[in-house]
Amino acid sequence: MLGKLDWSAIPFDQPIPLVAGAVVLVAILAVLAWVVVKGHLPYLWSEWITSVDHKRIGVMYVLLASVMLLRGGSDAIMMRIQQAVAYQSQGYLPPEHYNQIFSAHGTIMIFFVAMPFVIGLMNLIVPLQLGVRDVAFPTLNSVGFWLTATGALLVNISLVVGEFARTGWLAFPPLSELSYSPGVGVDYYAWSLQISGVGTLVAGINLVTTVLKLRTKGMNYLRMPMFCWTTLASNLLIVAAFPILTATLAMLLLDRYLGFHFFTNEAGGNVMMFMNLIWAWGHPEVYILVLPAFGIFSEVVSTFSGKALFGYRSMVLATMAICVISFMVWLHHFFTMGAGPDVNAIFGIASMIIAVPTGVKIYNWLFTMYGGRIRFATPMLWAIGFMVTFIIGGLTGVLLAVPPADFILHNSMFLVAHFHNVIIGGVLFGAFAGFEYWFPKAFGFRLDERWGKAAFWFTFVGFFVTFMPLYIAGMLGMTRRMQHYDVAAWRPWMIVAAIGMAVLVIGVICQIVQIVVSVRNREALRDRTGDPWDGRSLEWATSSPPPAFNFAFNPDVRGEDAYWDMKVRAQQQSLDADRPEYQDIEMPKNSPTGFVCAFFATIMGFALIWHIWWMVILGGLGAFATFVVFAWRDHDEYVIPAAEVAAIDRVNVEERRGLVSMAGAV
């Protein structure tokens, strides 16, 4: 009746996950109860859960990422404490539990923190920067988000019901095959990534189409803001790479569920095929994450330097070059697995070539700052901190791309330090920069600068204290994923790293405090102009938060830095020179499709993990029914009458006139 599921799935003998799970459960129930009692449920349902507005969906993505950051972060804290205390002792975590923690940590951080964070920011901002009303496929957009949430939910369920994979975040066979991992851990891993992967693919298709087909009048390719370019590159990579992940996981699942022989040791299966496939996805994946961050830094650096981006065209070229080259270097992830010197040399050189366009970008940012009027607001701090950090990470990456060096450093703590260096210093700093930069756009008030700066400095220092020791430990020969060890020389570095982790935690706390304080003081921090940073691209041309339709009129773009040009022109003429007549606007209607889809996907995923076949069928039928009902809909748009558009827009124009006359006075 319930497949493999029975009471033994609940780990009654392990206090840590049980207590953690209980706390989370109580927290969720408390929030739910509060929502219901206070009567917020209808509001949540109609304004958020069923919303197909790209801005709302973007915010929900970022919220999901933030919550999962706390989850992945607590795993990290546990690991750092373990390695600090596990010198010549077992530490406080049983080995199989430790293995689950590092696997869950990697999986969560990449798929449910970094990905939703950057996708959320792209969703929120790209249509605004392109000067359009929405993404290409609004309802699909909601489906994509909710499927991502399903994946995250399944991973979290594994904390209490059953177990998570013990195989690392890429589940290499043969360890992940049924014979070595008979439990449900790998199934949790594979199904949650399969489901959220579909969501990611949908988001990718949506954003590619949006950038290529939905630009406002006059927005030629070479007038798009840099963030739109990196969004395009990143989503092209999603469309090209995520199907590889889907296929690879499908093969692994076929091996596990039906006894196929793709990657088994018996009957001719080929483990190296998994390595090739997973890294053909995995290497582009790191650029899927970091390219949007590059875009955010470009926007931030140019805005806070008060200058147009230096070398715009070379930046575009560098972005697209990275997009292409990142597909040609995957093999550097297994230099040590016997491909032979020629192959290694070719892939080594190809990997180092990526450093060239990346270097171009760094120089462009520096030259943008050079001679500019720099304002050290919080987003700018993150951008500068990123440049310092990322250069170190890039250099160690180039070092790893030298095959002989990699033979020594592969699978060592040095590698761990490298990829945290690029992923935290690149992606996460970028996400935070974007968060601080666009928060006023999304909510209409700024974040508190004092707490923001404190958060930056604690995170920045904490990062270095945590990860620089790992480089050293790696060079002293410490391998990754150690549950305990006996080498005295490593111990001090592990203790320093744990202290660094504590500093990082203070950074996170500052960030939470920043949000709380800012929400409390929101009236004082209110931004009525919609343009708090003196921005340059179109998202600042509308009010904050923008109306559902984004722009009352489709903007007409005349050059790079579209909004900056408008402001310059507006100072010469008057802003309201000739507002054309307002018109009715059609917008897509809210739809529960995404949520319902995800509901059935959760049921199906859970049932598949536990081999509860009748429930699988039920979930599948439900999903199909949702599809048919959605396909049967008659009206998917509603009309905002011209009068309402006019009323909303007039407020915005008033505020903006004040802004322009003030700017004129300066």
Added chain:
Amino acid sequence: MAMTATAGHAHADPHHIGLVIEHPGPASKRTVTAYGFWIFLLSDIVMFSCFFAAYAVLVGQTAGGPKAAEIFEPRYVAIETVCLLLSSFTCGMASIAADVRNRFWFYLGMTVTCVLGLIFLVLEFREFANLVARGYGPTRSAFLTAFFSLVGCHGLHVSAGVLWLLTMMAQVYAKGFRADILRRMLCFALFWHALDIIWVAVFSVVYLLGSAV
């Protein structure tokens, strides 16, 4: 939607001196839908190529089981191929009929497409069932694993296509040739033709090259 070529706004935009093609604004809904669906199809083809790659890697790994040449029945495969190619043609007829809003030819085209698709599926199913009955199921060897997965994946796509086809017919029956229905019909046709192209690749790589192994 004419592209207008104008002189660049040299004052606002120093890079764009000379002739600039001005972007006319967002594309029509039909274009956007078809374009997005194209991109989906490309990603689907990437997914297929992974299974092709796996087949290429594993085709020699028979683990003492049968080789490719020993199990294929060219006659069935030939009929399957003809069915699928014909169905692409009839699907094209149905699309044209939809564009000129001719219900009779639309239903006829779709019905024939559906029947041909079903024949294809039945033949494929028989091929699979025969192999399994002879003890050559996908668990027998890595080669058979790759074979069943690649061909089966295509078969699953065709099955999904048939379901979609029936939904399309029902939609036209209930709602007529509305603009959104026509957009969906466009996507369906793209999907069906793409399956044809993939089948041509399957036919060449699996059956033609495979018979030589």
